[in-house]
Amino acid sequence: MAIFMTTRMTAHLALTLTKSSLWHRRRILLLVTLTLTLSVSLLLGIQYVRSEIRQSFTNTISNTDLIIGARSGQLNLLLYSVFHIGDATNNLSWQSYQALKDDERLSWLIPISLGDSYNGHRMVATTSAMFEHFRYGRSQPLTLQRGQWFNDLFEVVLGADVARAFNHSVGDQLIMGHGGGSVSFARHDSTPFTVTGVLDTTGTPVDQAVYISLDSMEAMHVGWESGVGIPGRTLTLEQAKQRNFIPSNITAAFAGVERKVLTFRIQRDINTYGKEPLTAILPGVALSELWRLLGQFEKALLGITGFVVVVCLISLATVLLTLQAQRSAEIAILRATGASAGLIASLYLLESLAIALLACVLALALGAAGIAAVSPWLQANYGVLLTLRPLNPDEWILLAAVPVAALVIGLMPALSAWRRGRRPGWQVLDDV
Amino acid sequence: MTKTTATMITPDSDSASAPLALPSLQIRELTFRWQSRQPALTFPDINLDAGDHLFLRGASGSGKSTLLGLLAGLNTADNGDIRLLGKSIRGLAPSARDRFRADHIGVIFQQFNLVPYLTALANVILPCQLSPVRRDRISSETRTSDTRAAIHAKAKTLLSALSIPQELHSRKPAQLSIGQQQRVAAARALMGAPELILADEPTSALDSNNRDRFMQLLLEMAQQNKTSVVFVSHDPALAHHFHHQIELEQPSWLSS
Secondary structure (H helix, E strand, O other): OHHHHHHHHHHHHHHHHHHHHHHHOHHHHHHHHHHHHHHHHHHHHHHHHHHHHHHHHHHOOEOOOEEEEEOOOHHHHHHHHHOOOOOOOOOEEHHHHHHHHHOOOEEEEEEEEOOOEEOOEEEEEEOHHHHHHOEEOOOEEOOEEEEOOOOOOOEEEEOHHHHHHHOOOOOOEEOOEOOOOOOOOOEOOOOOEEEEEEEOOOOOHHHHOEEEEHHHHHHHOOOOOOOOOOOOOOOOHHHHHHOOOOOOEEOEEEEEEOOHHHHHHHHHHHHOOOOOOEEEEOHHHHHHHHHHHHHHHHHHHHHHHHHHHHHHHHHHHHHHHHHHHHHHHHHHHHHHOOOOHHHHHHHHHHHHHHHHHHHHHHHHHHHHHHHHHHHHHHHHHHOOOOOOOOOOHHHHHHHHHHHHHHHHHHHHHHHHHHHHHHOOOOOOOOOO | OOOOOOOEEOOOOOOOOOOOOOOOEEEEEEEEOOOOOOOOEEOOOEEEOOOOEEEEEEOOOOOHHHHHHHHHOOOOOOEEEEEEOOEEOOOOOHHHHHHHHHHHEEEEOOOOOOOOOOOHHHHHHHHHHHOHHHHHHHHHHHOOOOHHHHHHHHHHHHHHHOOOOHHHOOOOHHHOOHHHHHHHHHHHHHOOOOOEEEEEOOOOOOOHHHHHHHHHHHHHHHHHHOOEEEEEEOOHHHHHHOOEEEEEOOOHHHHO
């Protein structure tokens, strides 16, 4: 009982002393904690963002068996058709598209035509097949939060973020810019579009795009053959409705295959198509190539972060050992007053543990704030959705490694204090 | 073989007569070496009765601080015996020596006596947090059930008795003068009435006024507690305060 009381008293004393000691040296310790916080948030942040981005990329397209475009690399085709990153090197002729449409092995086909933009948001010309067959995430279809899919000339459907960013709703009139980029010098002033619907949020590049029909795309470019709209030669809505538009080419097409076992054969047939050089890719394969490419980059990034953490832990060790030198007088006093070597050791361990735990909590707060701040920008510019979620087991292990490492570092001065406790001097002033 | 000689002077034989309690300190044939290849320091035999004060004088290198370290149980002797309050501390395990020191010994250093992040009052209370024995001594003395309050009251009384004004009790050591710091250290050593106080040149950084005041207050209060004081200094002017004095001689291998 007495021993138990004494142990409790000692534990209480160790905590009180640690608290006062930390507070007394708060300025230098705060700097140490901040350094550690930054490296922990860097390490944790990279791990977190890595898995989120992978998830976000994988979620972008689903159920599409083949993506078909002009002859190019599969990454390029994947990036411009799905992620709206970069531009097509060449187009797919309307004849080839018709030939694909006649192929009975394909159950559905979505044509897309890229080029223009609305205030920096990609304009995708397509058909109602997009709304019917396009899937993302876990086979989720596109859904409308307001209005309906376009079914006439000069009608536009907005991605959720576009509608939110410009506060548009059904019925609004929009002027499209000519070409990509956030600032268009040439604008399709004479052919305003009417918003007919707004899509639900998908967390994919769909949110960042606006959708019109292929016919509208053709109609708005009549009179633009020279690259700028020549007044008087562009069409009004009434004039356009009189005419029949057949696009000469499109940018790419998404396809669904009736019998999945035939996918590779169809791919080969398209790649060896005699009338036009075409490329067909499997989105899953292209994505994994993307990961292989990014994997090296990720590894380098993780390696650098690892070094940052190591440097930080070494600086933590340096500071703790330096602080120990400053504390030798205080330790001599405590020892002389009857503090055991174990109590002294526990002071060191508690100190580094407290710093590490504080750094972890701060890093979590910093990380959450950082993700909340950066994610709208990331989604707006790169179509990558970063969500705040609880940490996964891997990330918890990374985080838990920090106090463990700090304890190991704290063990160094603690051990030397303990060893000195075993062969001590009278008043230790300069013996570190 | 080197030799350390000692002279023991007993100025008035009445005060040393008829001890009622166990002798606070007995040393027999004590030797110590810091490193195995060094020649050993040898110490004179000492017998100090309870409540008596001893002045240890000697030049630097004569082993004054080493002897205090041995008495405090912070160093272990190579040979010989140390008995404190009748108990041999040589055979004790390190943790038992720590326990014994916490319970029965107060220590005052030459300088840097106070834990820098604790207030003067908290520094004085420290021994009671490390030793239930010293805490119980205070609570039984005041016959109150509130031990915490009793300890605080006792610490404040001690500080005031050592001329530390009330408003300085909650100050950190850095805000106190050297003289005040040393008196706070004396209050801590006296706290909970340990049987033995070891003081290692506590007055060396003080001017003569402060020094005399310090000596007077320390010894007066030790007298009240029946605490023995072993006081190390190279200043012969302090010898008259003590019942006994011993001079440690510099070992010949150091002086040559």
